[in-house]
Amino acid sequence: MLLGVRGSTPAPGPDHVRYGGHTSCVAVIPIGGAVPTLLMDAGTGIRRLPDLLGPEPFHGSILLSHLHWDHVEGLPFCRAVDRDDSRVDLHVPEQDGVSARDLLARTMSPPSFPIVPEGLLGSWRFLPAPDGTASVEGFEVTAVDISHKGGRTLGYRVASSTSSFAYLPDHAPSRGMTQAARDLIEGVDVLLHDAQFLESERRLADDYGHATVEESITLAEKAGVGRLVLFHHSPVRTDNQLDRLLDLLDSTVPVVVAREGMRIPVGSAGDQQA
Numbered sequence: 001m002l003l004g005v006r007g008s009t010p011a012p013g014p015d016h017v018r019y020g021g022h023t024s025c026v027a028v029i030p031i032g033g034a035v036p037t038l039l040m041d042a043g044t045g046i047r048r049l050p051d052l053l054g055p056e057p058f059h060g061s062i063l064l065s066h067l068h069w070d071h072v073e074g075l076p077f078c079r080a081v082d083r084d085d086s087r088v089d090l091h092v093p094e095q096d097g098v099s100a101r102d103l104l105a106r107t108m109s110p111p112s113f114p115i116v117p118e119g120l121l122g123s124w125r126f127l128p129a130p131d132g133t134a135s136v137e138g139f140e141v142t143a144v145d146i147s148h149k150g151g152r153t154l155g156y157r158v159a160s161s162t163s164s165f166a167y168l169p170d171h172a173p174s175r176g177m178t179q180a181a182r183d184l185i186e187g188v189d190v191l192l193h194d195a196q197f198l199e200s201e202r203r204l205a206d207d208y209g210h211a212t213v214e215e216s217i218t219l220a221e222k223a224g225v226g227r228l229v230l231f232h233h234s235p236v237r238t239d240n241q242l243d244r245l246l247d248l249l250d251s252t253v254p255v256v257v258a259r260e261g262m263r264i265p266v267g268s269a270g271d272q273q274a
């Protein structure tokens with residue numbers, strides 16, 4: 001389920017009600033499961049995790065695409081993860097020879113924040129993101145470096161035995177795309193991709209290191225994905241503008257505009273949900 005679909009900064013207010021104002025977070029429910037065991041990023045959308053868990057704690061892993069605020073700032077404000085009986089493996093893209101824990105502590109420690117990572121309640125492990133392909137919570141997870149701006153950014157492919165999705169919330173294809181990045185999205189059932197800007201806003205997209213809606217559609221078509229989910233909306237894009245987003249665009253693959261609370265079956269069997 002999409003818990004937060006916004007990029008850069010939360011966007012509350014009357015013009016952002018239907019698509020939601022929370023920043024990036026996606027809950028993944030495994031085959032035959034009832035609750036999520038994997039989260040993609042921990043933007044403010046993670047605060048909606050109790051919608052799926054009820055009174056229960058989260059037991060699972062969080063894969064961070066990168067450490068920009070809009071992807072981590074919900075972490076200490078989610079009562080499903082910050083409690084005595086939670087169990088969380090947080091996977092962080094390591095860089096500069098700094099450990100996962102210390103990278104997180106750069107923004108989560110005084111004077112920037114009241115607590116350090118160890119101040120989170122529950123059983124936490126701060127781990128490096130997978131180097132290549134690894135098993136995480138029973139999923140086959142592949143991580144690949146992708147172009148963005150300001151630090152290391154990973155794109156992920158998450159596969160079960162019968163289905164797969166890719167998650168690239170912050171991605172600047174115009175800065176170059178490796179073969180590994182192309183392989184990551186090739187033929188996935190669902191591609192969640194950066195769609196923060198429009199081609200008419202090309203200069204902003206280049207400045208901030210993001211994709212345009214049109215670029216995302218082209219990538220999805222070339223990769224032969226089953227469905228494209230336009231994700232990481234600009235905080236200034238209103239509900240009415242998002243309603244009209246697809247009216248002017250043609251695509252040979254099915255496209256949906258990400259909306260907070262949306263459930264997306266992955267694969268023909270619908271055996272996992274993003």
Ligand SMILES: [Zn+2]
Nearest residue numbers: 007008070170
């Ligand atoms: Zn972002």
Ligand SMILES: [Zn+2]
Nearest residue numbers: 066068148170
């Ligand atoms: Zn970013």
